[in-house]
Amino acid sequence: MTPEELATTVDGLMDGLRADLVRLSSIPSIAFPGFPGGPVEEAHDLVAALLRDAGVPTVERIDLPDTAPVVYGEIPPPDPAAPTVLLYGHYDVQPPGDEKLWRSPPFEPTPVEGGLRARGIADDKSNVIAHLGMLRAYGGRPPVGVKIVVEGQEEYGSAFDGYPPTDPGRFACDAMVIADLGNLRPGTPTLTTGLRGAAEVVVEARTLEEPRHSGEFGGAAPDALLVLLKALATLHDVHGDVAVAGLRREEWTGTSYTEEEFRDLAGVRDGVPLIGSGSLGERLWSGPAITVIGLDAPGVEHAASAVVPQARAKLNLRFHPRQDPREAQARLVEHLRSLRPFGVPLTVTPGDTGPGYEATTGGPAYRAALAALKEAWGTDASYVATGGSIPLVNGLAAAAPGAEVLLFGAQDSMCNLHAPNERVLFSELRNTVVAMGAFVRAYADGFRAGDRTGGEA
Ligand SMILES: [Zn+2]
Structure with missing residues (x-):
């Protein structure tokens, strides 16, 4: 699929993806103690059904003690020379917190300028939908083998974090896309390389x-x-x-926020200085x-x-x-x-x-991802570390030690993650679907051409 064909295909899919994002975000799938388990099951079942409908031939449910069920799907590689990519996301959400601080009910997705507002609509349901969009764009037959893992208790902490190394065959892959984050700012494609x-x-x-x-x-x-x-x-x-x-x-060598941007994001009051010295990247990430x-x-x-x-x-x-x-x-x-x-x-x-996590950079999947982000947003990708941690990343990396790990997705720093009035932008969602589609294409092409050399830590 050429870049033009991919872009046109994704544009044609957006109405359906938006509708599915609304369905998924209407479910209060909070996997914290004290919240009902029904919606968690419901979200699980919806994700599994969406994947099946998108052409994933094998969709299973992984049940472990004391944690929400994990959706696991698999599409075999189209031919033996194609690589396998693992896609990750989670369908559970943070509790909404004080509902009085929300401008609309947290589980009634509501239009905002350029997007939608609801709890979990960015973190991480937008990225679950982005994976789905990529699969739909290829009619369920992407140019790579796919393993998709959508867990249901990321926000509370889950026994699943330690599971992948106990079942390494299931998680074996050449590269993984951990889509539980997004861009430094809307319109700035960002590959996250480290998590504190x-x-x-x-x-x-x-x-x-x-x-x-x-x-x-x-x-x-x-x-x-x-x-x-x-x-x-x-x-x-x-x-x-x-x-x-x-x-x-250590010194931070990637991009970072401007001081003004950061003050605004953090809601620092007028007249209050920031703390610490050195670059913002160093204070926030390294x-x-x-x-x-x-x-x-x-x-x-x-x-x-x-x-x-x-x-x-x-x-x-x-x-x-x-x-x-x-x-x-x-x-x-x-x-x-x-x-x-x-x-x-x-x-x-x-x-x-x-634990924190630092991705290997410079390998074929990393190069393919940079090219894919540029194709989707039309501008060079910046790389950035984020302060949050995604515990499962280390479990997956331990299960597939040779695989390159890529962190990108449809969220952005202005999404109000874990805060009232969480929102996602359609532009970011659309471009993330394009980026995922472009990534699997570029990675598969490179892999066939023999570009399998690893990167450097
Ligand atoms: Zn998340």
């Missing part, structure tokens, strides 16, 4: 058996909240750069970040005039894609354990960790 790792740590200060009158005891009795705050204040230097030793930080994500201490409204006996904070650490999660977490734990604010030792408890 994540770790949590809880730090607690206990100073008194119980609260004591601040008039009678304050001044000598140690305030646990002040102890904790002094500890937290050591995590960054005066510029706001992370001051914990041993966390990897360097560490520590955020205090929770604090247990008396609330202001019901505060008693008493010395606080105990206080604790939950810290979220993000670190360089290639730093070992346990090691990064250990650096933060050691830092906190070495502190004695006012002479008081702290209790430090390491929590969950998730």
Whole structure:
């Protein structure tokens, strides 16, 4: 299929894809505890049916304990010389959060300028539909073998993350397209090359058996909240750069946001400067970040005039894609354990960790993807790391260690992912379908011509 034929075909498919995106996004498939399981099943069944209708001959359901069912589909390679591409997405969504902050009901897809608003319509249902669009564009017979994996509990964390290495034959492939993200900004085709790792740590200060009158005891009795705050204040230097030793930080060589764009995206208030030094890419992607994500201490409204006996904070650490999660977490734990604010030792408890990921670049699939993104958007692709992590990527990469991993998709940084008023743009969805179609064509052509040399990490 020539680029012109592909573009025309995809344009002709868009009405149907939009309708299917609306159907899928009307289902509140939230796989968090406390939410009903029916919609998760319903979304699973709809995705499986859509794939079957798109010509996928084998569609199976993978059931594992304590996790939502995974849709698995397979199209054999058209001939023995063709490569196999694994396509990934997820059909579950984040909970909508405070519905009062939504401008329309979260599970009633509603038109916005150039797109649609609904929970999960970008993350990640848009990309599930993009895979479907690619399959439809080729009438269910793409020029590569296809394995498609659409999981149902990505947002909550799933036992499926560790499954692929236990069943490597099923996930064997030459390249995979992990479509659970998208572009730096609408109209800027983006190949994501790295995902920072994540770790949590809880730090607690206990100073008194119980609260004591601040008039009678304050001044000598140690305030646990002040102890904790002094500890937290050591995590960054005066510029706001992370001051914990041993966390990897490297120069960022890809593209990044402009400062204005980032301020706008982050909703930074006028007069408030950004923190940290160095390029934004380094601060956001190739360097560490520590955020205090929770604090247990008396609330202001019901505060008693008493010395606080105990206080604790939950810290979220993000670190360089290639730093070992346990090691990064250990650096933060050691830092906190070495502190004695006012002479008081702290209790430090390491929590969950998730590895980062750094893709191999420069291989044939990478080159084919860059060309495909350019074909779809008409402009050169920039490459970018993102701060979020997709735990399954490492499981899939372990199951198919020789495969190139490509991260691109129909989302963009302005989609309000995990926030109220999530939206997706039709232009991005359409171009992603074209990019996927162009990718499988370019990759298959190169593969047949003998372009199978690996890239470099
Ligand atoms: Zn997602």
